[in-house]
Amino acid sequence: MTDSDNLELSRRRLLGTVGAAGAAGLVVGAAGGAGISAALPGEDTAGAGAGGAPALTTVGATSVMFHGKHQAGITTPLQSRGHLVAFDLAPGAGRKEAAALLRRWSVTAKALMSGKAPAEDTGVALDAGPSSLTVTFGFGRTFFDRTGLTSRRPAGLDPLPAFSSDALDPRRSEGDLWVQIGADDALVAFHALRAVQKDAGDAARVRWQMNGFNRSAGATAKPMTARNLMGQVDGTGNPKPTDPDFDRRIFVPAGGGGAPEWMAGGSYAVVRRIRMLLDDWEKLPLDRQEQVIGRRKSDGAPLTGGTETTELDLNKLGPDGKLVIPDNAHSRISAPEQNGGAAMLRRPFSFHDGIGPDGTPDAGLLFVCWQADPLRGFVPVQRKLDRGDALSTFIRHEASGLFAVPGGPAEGEYVGQRLLEA
Ligand SMILES: C=CC1=C(C)c2cc3[nH]c(cc4nc(cc5[nH]c(cc1n2)c(C)c5CCC(=O)O)C(CCC(=O)O)=C4C)c(C)c3C=C
Numbered sequence: 208m209t210d211s212d213n214l215e216l217s218r219r220r221l222l223g224t225v226g227a228a229g230a231a232g233l234v235v236g237a238a239g240g241a242g243i244s245a246a247l248p249g250e251d252t253a254g255a256g257a258g259g260a261p262a263l264t265t266v267g268a269t270s271v272m273f274h275g276k277h278q279a280g281i282t283t284p285l286q287s288r289g290h291l292v293a294f295d296l297a298p299g300a301g302r303k304e305a306a307a308l309l310r311r312w313s314v315t316a317k318a319l320m321s322g323k324a325p326a327e328d329t330g331v332a333l334d335a336g337p338s339s340l341t342v343t344f345g346f347g348r349t350f351f352d353r354t355g356l357t358s359r360r361p362a363g364l365d366p367l368p369a370f371s372s373d374a375l376d377p378r379r380s381e382g383d384l385w386v387q388i389g390a391d392d393a394l395v396a397f398h399a400l401r402a403v404q405k406d407a408g409d410a411a412r413v414r415w416q417m418n419g420f421n422r423s424a425g426a427t428a429k430p431m432t433a434r435n436l437m438g439q440v441d442g443t444g445n446p447k448p449t450d451p452d453f454d455r456r457i458f459v460p461a462g463g464g465g466a467p468e469w470m471a472g473g474s475y476a477v478v479r480r481i482r483m484l485l486d487d488w489e490k491l492p493l494d495r496q497e498q499v500i501g502r503r504k505s506d507g508a509p510l511t512g513g514t515e516t517t518e519l520d521l522n523k524l525g526p527d528g529k530l531v532i533p534d535n536a537h538s539r540i541s542a543p544e545q546n547g548g549a550a551m552l553r554r555p556f557s558f559h560d561g562i563g564p565d566g567t568p569d570a571g572l573l574f575v576c577w578q579a580d581p582l583r584g585f586v587p588v589q590r591k592l593d594r595g596d597a598l599s600t601f602i603r604h605e606a607s608g609l610f611a612v613p614g615g616p617a618e619g620e621y622v623g624q625r626l627l628e629a
């Protein structure tokens with residue numbers, strides 16, 4: 208199946224057959240320039256349906272294009288499995304080795320995303336289709352010194368400021384290179400992770416790895432915004448690809464604006480491992496939980512009324528004369544109108560790594576947010592949250608990373624080629 212075939216496949220097929228994440232995300236993916244395709248059960252698609260083999264389900268058969276203006280995995284609908292991995296270049300590896308690695312990774316990502324297995328495959332994902340696999344690559348600040356490219360490091364990679372509530376573990380933070388893997392099947396995601404790790408060979412070593420999840424496509428009766436492990440509907444206020452200023456907020460523009468040309472169509476990913484203090488949170492009565500966020504837990508609607516998509520009424524007073532959405536409510540403090548329009552596209556995974564030494568769940572949010580400029584996205588909002596967010600009593604930022612994610616590769620190009628070979 209060619210990329211143009213992919214684009215040919217109609218929205219109708221997806222909307223009629225996939226679950227919540229897929230249907231909602233189809234719009235996101237298409238508007239964001241990342242093509243998504245799927246075949247109806249029984250149709251012949253890459254890797255299934257042929258030769259009498261059982262047909263793939265639509266979830267398995269859905270694929271996301273590797274080539275495009277933007278890398279896949281930014282506006283792609285949330286997948287049910289995710290791996291975030293940072294690598295450091297090996298001692299002695301420089302620009303040449305990094306370029307060869309990005310070339311290998313791109314070949315692998317393109318093949319796996321279209322449902323093809325690499326040579327000498329492990330067979331882990333043999334029976335499944337691409338399952339909306341995306342593999343997204345980024346560069347950390349330290350990459351530029353290690354490869355002699357310091358002069359081409361973008362200002363967007365200047366270190367994030369320290370925040371008073373940070374409890375960051377440097378060993379699980381930052382890194383020369385970052386890879387985000389997402390798929391709607393756990394084995395497909397693991398398979399891609401192993402392939403990426405093997406491709407690293409002698410050129411790079413894993414610095415840290417985090418594993419996450421979201422709800423499975425089709426688990427809810429109708430398409431819904433995701434829930435996090437605190438039980439909140441999380442993602443409602445995200446900018447929509449149909450917003451007139453979506454591209455300007457999320458993607459680095461081509462030509463001018465002070466941004467390097469190799470970042471055109473790219474974006475900056477801020478990654479935070481945020482532990483949720485679930486034992487404390489779960490003791491809080493429902494009405495207090497709702498005041499922490501400023502929205503109803505059941506359906507995500509603002510406490511000032513309406514449905515999930517109704518605007519917050521930040522000035523509304525209750526019968527007691529107090530603000531209905533409290534001063535320190537998370538939704539109030541993070542709203543773009545409270546932050547000079549600062550906005551980001553949040554695309555997280557939940558995590559659960561068992562029970563910590565203190566006997567509480569080591570669980571929370573792998574918070575990933577995307578923006579054209581971290582100083583006009585994550586930083587101003589986190590500064591404000593750090594000063595007075597009611598949610599901060601129940602969360603702890605444990606690791607952090609900032610990565611420059613270049614634009615999507617054109618046909619015949621590998622990711623990052625415009626940086627590494629210019
Ligand atoms: C600095 C950015 C943000 C961090 C860190 C963050 C952590 C965090 N958030 C939730 C839960 C919710 N967040 C919600 C809205 C929301 N959060 C941010 C930013 C950060 N959140 C923004 C920009 C917004 C949107 C505000 C708006 O547009 O009005 C919500 C409400 C529903 C929604 O809009 O998504 C919830 C719920 C958790 C649990 C968390 C850390 C673990």
Ligand SMILES: [Fe+2]
Nearest residue numbers: 537538541553
């Ligand atoms: Fe939030």
